[in-house]
Amino acid sequence: MSLLLQHVRKSYRQPEGDLLPVLGIEHFELARGEQAVLLGSSGGGKTTLLNTISGILVPDSGSVIVDGRDLVSMPEVVRDRYRASRIGIVFQTFNLLPAFTALENVLLGMTFSGRTVDQAFARELLERVGLGHRLHHRPSRLSVGEQQRVAVARSLANRPVLLLADEPTANIDPANQDLILRLIRDTCRDHQVSLLMVTHSMEAAEQFDRIERLHEFNHPELCHTGAAR
Amino acid sequence: MNLLLIAWKNLLQRRLASSLTALSIGLGVMLMVLVLVISGAVETAFTQRSIGYDLIVGPKGSDLQLVLSAVYRIQPPIENLPAMYLDELRNDRRVVTAVPLAFGDVTEDGSFPIVGTTDEYFENEYLPGQKFSFQSGGQRMVQLFDAIIGADVARQNGWNKDDRFSILHGGAEGSKHDEKFTVVAVLAPTGTANDRTVFLNLDGFYAIDGHEKPVEEIEKRLRDFYAADADRLQQALTELDDYRRQLDAQEQTGTPAVAPRAMQEVTAVLIRTRPETPFDAISFSADLQKGFQAMAVNPIRPIQRLMTNVVGNVQKALMVMTGLIILVSGVSIFVSIYNSMSDRRREIAIMRSLGAGRHHVFGIILAESALLCTGGACLGWLTGHALAVIASPWLIRRTGLLISPWNISPWELTLFPALAILGILVGFLPALTAYRTNVADALSQ
Numbered sequence: 162m163s164l165l166l167q168h169v170r171k172s173y174r175q176p177e178g179d180l181l182p183v184l185g186i187e188h189f190e191l192a193r194g195e196q197a198v199l200l201g202s203s204g205g206g207k208t209t210l211l212n213t214i215s216g217i218l219v220p221d222s223g224s225v226i227v228d229g230r231d232l233v234s235m236p237e238v239v240r241d242r243y244r245a246s247r248i249g250i251v252f253q254t255f256n257l258l259p260a261f262t263a264l265e266n267v268l269l270g271m272t273f274s275g276r277t278v279d280q281a282f283a284r285e286l287l288e289r290v291g292l293g294h295r296l297h298h299r300p301s302r303l304s305v306g307e308q309q310r311v312a313v314a315r316s317l318a319n320r321p322v323l324l325l326a327d328e329p330t331a332n333i334d335p336a337n338q339d340l341i342l343r344l345i346r347d348t349c350r351d352h353q354v355s356l357l358m359v360t361h362s363m364e365a366a367e368q369f370d371r372i373e374r375l376h377e378f379n380h381p382e383l384c385h386t387g388a389a390r
Numbered sequence: 391m392n393l394l395l396i397a398w399k400n401l402l403q404r405r406l407a408s409s410l411t412a413l414s415i416g417l418g419v420m421l422m423v424l425v426l427v428i429s430g431a432v433e434t435a436f437t438q439r440s441i442g443y444d445l446i447v448g449p450k451g452s453d454l455q456l457v458l459s460a461v462y463r464i465q466p467p468i469e470n471l472p473a474m475y476l477d478e479l480r481n482d483r484r485v486v487t488a489v490p491l492a493f494g495d496v497t498e499d500g501s502f503p504i505v506g507t508t509d510e511y512f513e514n515e516y517l518p519g520q521k522f523s524f525q526s527g528g529q530r531m532v533q534l535f536d537a538i539i540g541a542d543v544a545r546q547n548g549w550n551k552d553d554r555f556s557i558l559h560g561g562a563e564g565s566k567h568d569e570k571f572t573v574v575a576v577l578a579p580t581g582t583a584n585d586r587t588v589f590l591n592l593d594g595f596y597a598i599d600g601h602e603k604p605v606e607e608i609e610k611r612l613r614d615f616y617a618a619d620a621d622r623l624q625q626a627l628t629e630l631d632d633y634r635r636q637l638d639a640q641e642q643t644g645t646p647a648v649a650p651r652a653m654q655e656v657t658a659v660l661i662r663t664r665p666e667t668p669f670d671a672i673s674f675s676a677d678l679q680k681g682f683q684a685m686a687v688n689p690i691r692p693i694q695r696l697m698t699n700v701v702g703n704v705q706k707a708l709m710v711m712t713g714l715i716i717l718v719s720g721v722s723i724f725v726s727i728y729n730s731m732s733d734r735r736r737e738i739a740i741m742r743s744l745g746a747g748r749h750h751v752f753g754i755i756l757a758e759s760a761l762l763c764t765g766g767a768c769l770g771w772l773t774g775h776a777l778a779v780i781a782s783p784w785l786i787r788r789t790g791l792l793i794s795p796w797n798i799s800p801w802e803l804t805l806f807p808a809l810a811i812l813g814i815l816v817g818f819l820p821a822l823t824a825y826r827t828n829v830a831d832a833l834s835q
């Protein structure tokens with residue numbers, strides 16, 4: 162199993178001081194290599210969920226088990242490195258670091274995992290997303306679609322077990338949307354990577370075998386039963 | 391990719407801001423290097439043994455002024471001594487050599503100092519163990535208006551053997567002496583003030599029209615000088631009376647009057663005592679201390695005093711100022727990096743999402759400011775020394791100051807660690823901001 166959420170509670174402290182419950186998930190899992198799409202209304206907590214799974218956010222309670230280890234109980238330093246080696250992330254926009262070329266952005270993805278940097282694999286990934294001829298271009302010289310393809314390549318650089326994608330095609334023209342979606346799905350399949358993708362596009366969602374609606378398994382009101390952190 | 395390389399790429403991304411801040415540090419360091427090189431040169435120039443004599447005798451007054459004018463030729467001389475006194479010094483058993491110097495005039499071209507002296511000056515060592523040699527011309531001032539010139543004078547004025555030139559009285563404009571002098575020899579470079587000096591035959595110096603003072607003035611001076619030595623005073627007054635009669639006769643019959651020894655003066659006397667009895671120099675100057683109106687000065691000591699009291703403090707003040715300039719540049723680096731931090735929140739968040747720890751982003755920002763500081767320092771250090779190389783021929787020509795452009799003072803060795811520390815101090819707060827970045831918030835922007 163790639164991902165297992167148990168009794169996860171997450172609420173935000175509002176500026177006024179009271180708590181806004183966002184996540185209350187009793188059980189959620191994703192098998193190795195499984196691909197699921199996550200649908201939900203705006204402000205429903207999709208991004209919060211992805212950030213909790215990646216360890217960028219720590220839930221108030223519960224456990225987030227990725228590839229067999231619970232992120233919540235890890236010290237932050239260990240969690241950061243664990244994220245580097247197990248989880249790939251693609252955001253909606255501005256994924257890349259402007260100071261680095263496409264290739265360097267991918268290599269940077271390898272830098273913090275503690276493993277040796279694999280130049281050949283980085284090139285292979287970029288070729289795979291059709292950017293073999295753009296290796297040394299900086300993000301400012303790449304189209305938005307190309308940037309997003311670099312981000313996809315980078316998210317797979319450490320051969321993760323889990324790829325989290327937060328509306329990766331929302332800012333891209335329809336022709337490219339399909340291309341990138343296919344790219345993500347195909348590479349995940351080829352590398353046995355589990356995929357959890359947030360989208361607002363029904364057209365995209367329909368391609369997935371497993372479609373999850375957040376409000377069906379998320380019950381924020383559960384936060385009130387346990388003490389919030 | 392290691393953190394240093396990442397920091398470097400980030401700096402390249404903000405090329406203009408980075409190079410400007412590094413430049414400001416570099417300018418500060420360059421100024422500091424120049425201050426160090428030049429003050430180092432001043433210090434060695436003035437504290438080294440700069441003359442091959444043990445003592446300089448001159449009229450009582452400022453010992454510093456005596457040394458600056460007799461050795462470095464950069465001060466107008468004080469009073470004069472009677473030439474009779476030179477004869478006395480020569481008779482002292484402790485004195486091996488006594489070389490007279492008379493000065494006060496400058497050349498019309500280039501305003502080089504004029505020194506009247508005897509051939510003895512060129513036979514003796516100008517620095518311990520160093521004898522004069524000549525790059526052209528004969529070696530003696532035979533004729534009254536013969537002159538020997540230093541290497542810089544020759545180069546700068548384009549003078550060579552057999553060239554003729556005029557001199558100005560007391561350096562004043564418009565009071566050109568009528569006499570023309572002829573170059574008979576050019577000295578090889580010595581690296582001392584001799585290179586900038588024009589030497590005249592002492593007798594020629596006396597013979598210059600207008601150099602002879604009125605008999606009354608001389609008499610008054612001799613009465614002062616020899617107030618405690620009735621015998622010598624009497625002898626001098628007799629000579630002066632005789633000379634007055636000659637001058638009267640000259641007006642009536644035209645028979646030229648010959649100035650007696652009592653009429654002649656020297657400005658300073660260079661003394662060498664016997665090396666095997668070093669105590670001679672001490673007892674000699676102690677004797678002069680007691681006596682009339684002359685003093686014997688060790689040529690190094692007043693200069694050392696000047697160095698520590700004045701030049702040393704000026705150097706310190708300049709060092710503090712350049713240090714402050716570097717500090718201000720440090721603050722500008724701080725401002726530049728700190729300002730960029732809000733734009734870079736998302737970049738930092740992306741790195742964190744790629745698995746970089748807080749300590750990684752902290753280290754990257756710190757490395758950026760350390761790179762700027764040490765990079766700027768290297769740049770400034772190199773340009774400082776390069777400027778010293780370029781300026782050194784000019785400096786020698788203008789001031790006679792011989793600088794060693796690549797001489798590295800111990801201060802400079804502390805410069806690089808100090809700037810690395812400055813970089814770390816300056817980068818600390820921005821790095822802390824990076825360390826504290828809330829990743830989820832920054833990503834949602």
Ligand SMILES: Nc1ncnc2c1ncn2[C@@H]1O[C@H](COP(=O)(O)OP(=O)(O)OP(=O)(O)O)[C@@H](O)[C@H]1O
Pocket residue numbers: 173174175181183201202203204205206207208209210831
């Ligand atoms: N740092 C925060 N502090 C307080 N409230 C927050 C914070 N971040 C998000 N929220 C709130 O939590 C709720 C969930 O936000 P989240 O970004 O997870 O929603 P989302 O499903 O990703 O929405 P969208 O589809 O618009 O991206 C929202 O109501 C949001 O206002």
Ligand SMILES: [Mg+2]
Pocket residue numbers: 207208209327
């Ligand atoms: Mg969202």
